[in-house]
Amino acid sequence: MTAGLDPVIHAPNRLQMCCMLAGVDDIDFATLREALDVSESVLSKHIKTLEDAGYLKIRKTPSEGRVRTWLALTPAGRKALKGHLAALKALMAGAEGGVA
Amino acid sequence: MTHPETDPARMLAEVEAARAELARRAIAPVWYHPALGLLTGGLVAVQGTQLSFVGAYYAAFSIGLVMLVAAYRKRTGLWVNGYRAGRTRVVAIGMAVTVALIMVGVLWLQRTAGIAWAPLLGGAIAAVIVTLGGFVWEAAFRRDLAEGGGL
Numbered sequence: 001m002t003a004g005l006d007p008v009i010h011a012p013n014r015l016q017m018c019c020m021l022a023g024v025d026d027i028d029f030a031t032l033r034e035a036l037d038v039s040e041s042v043l044s045k046h047i048k049t050l051e052d053a054g055y056l057k058i059r060k061t062p063s064e065g066r067v068r069t070w071l072a073l074t075p076a077g078r079k080a081l082k083g084h085l086a087a088l089k090a091l092m093a094g095a096e097g098g099v100a
Numbered sequence: 101m102t103h104p105e106t107d108p109a110r111m112l113a114e115v116e117a118a119r120a121e122l123a124r125r126a127i128a129p130v131w132y133h134p135a136l137g138l139l140t141g142g143l144v145a146v147q148g149t150q151l152s153f154v155g156a157y158y159a160a161f162s163i164g165l166v167m168l169v170a171a172y173r174k175r176t177g178l179w180v181n182g183y184r185a186g187r188t189r190v191v192a193i194g195m196a197v198t199v200a201l202i203m204v205g206v207l208w209l210q211r212t213a214g215i216a217w218a219p220l221l222g223g224a225i226a227a228v229i230v231t232l233g234g235f236v237w238e239a240a241f242r243r244d245l246a247e248g249g250g251l
Contacts, residue, residue, distance in 0.1 A: 015111060016118035023122045023245055024178045031177025035121050063174075085115065085248070091108035 004087030006080050008053040013038060014046050018055070018081045021073040026059065029069040047071065055080055119245040122178075126241060129175050132168065133234030139164045141227025144203050147219045148210045180241065187240035195233040202226050 009018050013036055020035060021027060033043045050056035055077030059070045073081070139161055146157045173179050182192040206222035209215045 010111075012111070012114050016114055016121075019115050019118035020122045023119065024126070024180045025184075027178040028173075031125065035118075035125065088108045088111050088115075092112060095108060 006084045009084045026070040026072040123242045123245045133231045137227040137231030140230045141223040144226045145219050145223025186244035191237045191240050199226050
């Protein structure tokens with residue numbers, strides 16, 4: 001893994017998840033699954049990885065007779081995403097500098 | 101050849117796609133901002149009336165806000181704090197300060213200048229400002245997302 005890139009965030013689906021979560025306070029499981037166009041099991045695996053790293057917190061609320069799962073980025077997750085994006089931009093700038 | 105997951109251009113394109121998808125989803129129902137505008141306008145309009153009526157309106161206002169948030173969450177599947185960092189914070193604070201100034205202004209006009217209908221006019225102005233401000237806030241949110249701001 002290139003320096004500065006966070007291996008927890010780097011997988012494309014998790015990077016997209018973190019970017020969406022960073023833009024909101026929280027988002028529900030079904031909406032995120034639909035937005036990413038992945039299966040429930042795939043999303044659950046990514047959630048577990050991010051939760052184990054302390055980057056994501058889960059809240060469950062009752063809604064019309066069923067439980068709705070809300071996901072939010074933690075301050076640690078937000079900080080890690082910022083660092084990861086900065087590293088990606090630096091890599092990009094380096095690549096462009098190399099080409100030019 | 102660059103592996104897709106180590107290609108920064110490809111990964112940054114994924115980031116942009118995620119933000120665009122979020123911007124597409126974070127759109128309030130068309131009645132949301134007018135409803136918030138009416139609730140806020142009412143808050144200004146009841147100033148100067150009997151204290152018990154003001155208290156009852158504050159309770160109704162709080163219930164209305166909770167219902168609006170619940171409806172937004174149900175419709176969009178997400179929630180965004182109005183005071184989040186970025187341009188959105190400037191818009192939200194600007195609206196809050198403007199409504200507060202209108203409230204102070206109508207109280208002054210009513211109590212000092214004796215203009216009894218000042219709260220009604222102020223309420224109408226506040227309702228329009230909050231309604232339009234809501235749409236401005238959404239535009240600011242989309243722009244923040246497109247530029248990667250407000251993280």
